[in-house]
Amino acid sequence: MRLKSVLVLSLILAATSPSTGRMFDNWSYSKLFKAADLVVIARAGPTVDTGAKPTDPRYADMLVGEETQFTIESVLQGKAPVGGLTVRHFRFADSNKIGFDGPQLAFFRTKPRVFKGPDIGYVSLGIPDYLLFLRPTGDGAFEPVSGQIDAAQSVKEMYGSSGGE
Numbered sequence: 001m002r003l004k005s006v007l008v009l010s011l012i013l014a015a016t017s018p019s020t021g022r023m024f025d026n027w028s029y030s031k032l033f034k035a036a037d038l039v040v041i042a043r044a045g046p047t048v049d050t051g052a053k054p055t056d057p058r059y060a061d062m063l064v065g066e067e068t069q070f071t072i073e074s075v076l077q078g079k080a081p082v083g084g085l086t087v088r089h090f091r092f093a094d095s096n097k098i099g100f101d102g103p104q105l106a107f108f109r110t111k112p113r114v115f116k117g118p119d120i121g122y123v124s125l126g127i128p129d130y131l132l133f134l135r136p137t138g139d140g141a142f143e144p145v146s147g148q149i150d151a152a153q154s155v156k157e158m159y160g161s162s163g164g165e
Helices: 002-015 029-035
Strands: 038-049 063-077 085-092 114-117 121-124 129-136 142-144 155-158
Touching: 029 129, 063 129, 085 129
Parallel strands: 085 142
Antiparallel strands: 038 063, 038 129, 063 085, 114 121, 129 142, 129 155
16 A cells, blocks of 8 residues: 555656746736826837847847837827837747747737638638737837737737728
């Protein structure tokens, strides 16, 4: 009986090896609204590379800086800049090297999202609007309030809110 217990315990300990992972905050809507200086619903426009590097050295070779221009549809909190909005964020330099516990980056669609199914043909969701929770960068641009490495938590993709295309 004792040998059986030791064997079972050994198997349990062997199966529960230490795991690696990256800790990150879970940003609820309440937390996002409290932390954001600007909350808008906006439509993404052109995105250009900036050459900016993340401040976290673990991701310096993995990420490329970008700026996306937005047309503001509605302001929910804060004072929006006149004439549009520039949001700074990052993308992966090589999409084949995305890590298991890597950054949660923001991505902005500017074309309709289309699905194809065997029984339904093509279905288009249109072009999304985005609910953005932002803070100023100090030079007229904005960045996600959850930070650059986990920017996706400050960006909510929405369909059907303004008719789309």
